[in-house]
Amino acid sequence: MKTFQYLRPASLAEALDLLARHGPAARLVAGGTDVMVDFKKNGLEADILVSLRRLTDLRYIREGNGQVHIGGLTTLRDLERSSLVARRIPGLADAARVMASVQIRNVATVAGNICNAAPSADTAPPLLAAGTQVRLVSPAGSRDIPLDQFFTGPRKTIRRPDEILTEFVVPIPSGPYSQAFWKHARRKAMDLAMVSVAVHLELEDDLVTCRQARIAHGVAAPTPIRTPEAEERLKGKKITPELLEGIGEASCEETLCRDSIRGQAWYREEIIRVMVRRMALRALERCRMGRPA
Numbered sequence: 262m263k264t265f266q267y268l269r270p271a272s273l274a275e276a277l278d279l280l281a282r283h284g285p286a287a288r289l290v291a292g293g294t295d296v297m298v299d300f301k302k303n304g305l306e307a308d309i310l311v312s313l314r315r316l317t318d319l320r321y322i323r324e325g326n327g328q329v330h331i332g333g334l335t336t337l338r339d340l341e342r343s344s345l346v347a348r349r350i351p352g353l354a355d356a357a358r359v360m361a362s363v364q365i366r367n368v369a370t371v372a373g374n375i376c377n378a379a380p381s382a383d384t385a386p387p388l389l390a391a392g393t394q395v396r397l398v399s400p401a402g403s404r405d406i407p408l409d410q411f412f413t414g415p416r417k418t419i420r421r422p423d424e425i426l427t428e429f430v431v432p433i434p435s436g437p438y439s440q441a442f443w444k445h446a447r448r449k450a451m452d453l454a455m456v457s458v459a460v461h462l463e464l465e466d467d468l469v470t471c472r473q474a475r476i477a478h479g480v481a482a483p484t485p486i487r488t489p490e491a492e493e494r495l496k497g498k499k500i501t502p503e504l505l506e507g508i509g510e511a512s513c514e515e516t517l518c519r520d521s522i523r524g525q526a527w528y529r530e531e532i533i534r535v536m537v538r539r540m541a542l543r544a545l546e547r548c549r550m551g552r553p554a
């Protein structure tokens with residue numbers, strides 16, 4: 262295995278300075294659960310690893326100004342155990358529960374999952390469906406980007422090498438809403454998704470009419486994506502199982518599913534068609550039962 266220098270900055274400013282100083286020779290590492298696999302199996306070349314592990318002030322989940330704020334260094338286990346996430350972003354709680362193993366979830370971070378940008382990143386669909394923005398900080402300042410503009414290809418994002426993802430900002434809708442996420446994999450435990458589906462529904466006070474919808478998929482396309490045309494077809498409509506049949510079909514057509522080693526396009530289409538409807542019904546049921554509050 263290649264040797265490298267391991268730097269442990271104590272602050273965000275120091276980490277940014279190290280990135281700026283060492284340029285492409287440096288690579289950020291948070292939990293290391295993707296980076297170490299890259300070193301061992303995928304021939305990652307980096308002379309310097311800049312660890313974010315000491316930036317503990319980037320590990321938080323809190324609510325304020327009608328938003329949930331999640332620090333980049335928040336672990337998957339933190340997401341899984343957070344009552345705030347369960348209440349406000351239930352689709353993300355669904356995802357955290359089915360990722361990797363407890364041991365991995367204890368160290369793996371949400372920023373690492375998103376910045377690694379694997380098509381199978383399980384936090385991506387629920388965060389996309391929730392309408393999340395990501396905050397990228399560099400020595401030049403910070404910028405907030407909608408997550409649906411973040412991914413540019415498999416393992417590619419718009420993040421510049423001198424930027425650190427510090428925070429996820431998730432809006433809290435003012436009216437009734439809920440979400441649900443489904444991961445379809447060959448095995449129930451410790452497997453990457455073959456396809457995943459997240460649905461976010463906001464309802465009018467009658468709890469039947471859709472005010473806003475967001476539908477996102479993982480793995481089916483080269484990046485995690487939303488299907489805005491299918492979302493649009495839900496807006497203003499009374500949600501019924503019959504309407505949702507058509508939405509599943511529309512979301513599937515918009516996704517342009519691909520074949521990959523994890524699954525074939527036709528199979529992914531079948532799953533999406535069914536799971537969009539089921540996740541929408543689950544979100545609807547959660548909403549009617551008062552989750553989130």
Ligand SMILES: Cc1cc2nc3c(=O)[nH]c(=O)nc-3n(C[C@H](O)[C@H](O)[C@H](O)COP(=O)(O)OP(=O)(O)OC[C@H]3O[C@@H](n4cnc5c(N)ncnc54)[C@H](O)[C@@H]3O)c2cc1C
Nearest residue numbers: 289291292293294295296361369370372373374376383426
């Ligand atoms: C056994 C095993 C099972 C797994 N199962 C799953 C699974 O079920 N679902 C799933 O989605 N993933 C899974 N993974 C992948 C991995 O655990 C997750 O992607 C994890 O969330 C990565 O987080 P990390 O903190 O370990 O990232 P790291 O490995 O530290 O970093 C990943 C990438 O993100 C960059 N990075 C990290 N933090 C930041 C930041 N704050 N700002 C900018 N760039 C940053 C790094 O430079 C690197 O390119 C699994 C991995 C293993 C080893």
